[in-house]
Structures are given as C-alpha cells and as structure tokens.
Amino acid sequence: MNSLEGKEIKLRALEPSDLEFLYELENDESLWEVSNTTTPYSKFVLKQYLKNAHRDIYEVKQLRLVICKKGAERPLGFVDLFDFDPKHNKVGIGIVIFKSEDRGKGYAAQSLQLLCNYAFTHLRMHQVYANITEGNEQSIQLFEKLGFIQTGVKKDWIFSEGTYKNEYLYQLLAHD
Numbered sequence: 001m002n003s004l005e006g007k008e009i010k011l012r013a014l015e016p017s018d019l020e021f022l023y024e025l026e027n028d029e030s031l032w033e034v035s036n037t038t039t040p041y042s043k044f045v046l047k048q049y050l051k052n053a054h055r056d057i058y059e060v061k062q063l064r065l066v067i068c069k070k071g072a073e074r075p076l077g078f079v080d081l082f083d084f085d086p087k088h089n090k091v092g093i094g095i096v097i098f099k100s101e102d103r104g105k106g107y108a109a110q111s112l113q114l115l116c117n118y119a120f121t122h123l124r125m126h127q128v129y130a131n132i133t134e135g136n137e138q139s140i141q142l143f144e145k146l147g148f149i150q151t152g153v154k155k156d157w158i159f160s161e162g163t164y165k166n167e168y169l170y171q172l173l174a175h176d
Contacts, residue, residue, distance in 0.1 A: 011065040014053040089126035
C-alpha cells in the first residue's frame with residue numbers, strides 16, 4: 001500500500017518533466033498572494049530547484065509533491081510541507097490546484113488528507129498548520145472540512161492590491 005495514493009489521486013515527487021508546469025504556475029500572478037511571491041521565476045532558477053528537489057525534508061525543512069490523477073502523470077497542482085520543525089513536531093501545509101477546471105472535484109481534500117496522514121505517521125508530527133488569507137473562502141471551507149481549527153488571526157498580515165488583509169492560522173493536531 002502506498003501512503004501517498006488515494007482513491008482518485010496520487011502524490012509523487014517532482015520530476016524534470018514538471019518544469020513547464022512549475023514555470024507556468026509560479027509565474028501566474030493571481031497566485032502570488034498565497035505563495036508570497038513578488039517577482040517571476042526564470043526557467044534556470046526552477047531547473048536548479050528541480051535538481052535539488054530530491055533532498056531530504058530533514059535537511060531542507062520542506063517537501064513539495066505533485067498532485068496527479070491515478071494512472072496519469074499530468075500535474076493538477078502541488079501540495080507542500082514547509083517550516084518542518086522536528087524538534088517541536090510541527091509542519092506547515094499548503095496546496096494549489098492550478099487549473100480552474102480541476103478544482104471542486106475533491107482532489108485538494110484527498111491530497112491534504114494523504115499528506116497530513118503522511119506527516120502524522122511517517123514524520124511523527126504532532127500538528128500540521130495552514131495560513132489562509134481572509135477572503136479565501138474555498139480554502140477556509142476545505143481546511144475546516146478536514147478538521148482544521150482556526151486558532152489565531154494575524155492582523156493586517158498580507159498587503160495585497162492596495163489593502164491589508166488578515167491571515168488566519170488553522171491547526172490540526174494528531175489527536176484531534
């Protein structure tokens with residue numbers, strides 16, 4: 001049994017063939033607010049990133065996996081673990097399903113469930129957390145549906161489109 005395969009999707013490691021998808025996604029300005037990006041990425045930089053994507057989460061403190069439908073290699077999006085903290089047994093999680101036609105089909109929920117289970121089981125995390133900007137109702141509903149609880153508000157945390165927005169902290173504890 002593969003712990004990174006669900007009913008309809010699988011999570012896999014990044015491959016060099018993901019360069020074009022990664023380039024398109026990272027340079028989509030509509031996603032910059034959630035990715036905290038302010039400048040475009042070159043293909044050269046992304047090739048270097050892909051060359052190092054095999055490095056261990058204990059070394060680089062992050063893990064990015066590609067979301068694909070089972071039986072297909074076409075990327076639907078990415079799911080990330082970041083700020084990996086093995087001392088305090090916590091890790092952040094983020095997700096993006098890139099194309100609008102792939103959203104609303106349950107792929108994000110399956111991906112998050114798989115990666116949370118992986119974090120709790122294989123990485124022995126006590127908690128997984130997410131940062132969600134106010135107004136991102138789809139993400140709020142998704143994380144709450146999966147049992148994440150809003151535990152904090154970072155006031156005026158994100159400056160976007162000429163205004164400040166709050167950012168919510170959502171947590172899922174291993175025993176919840």
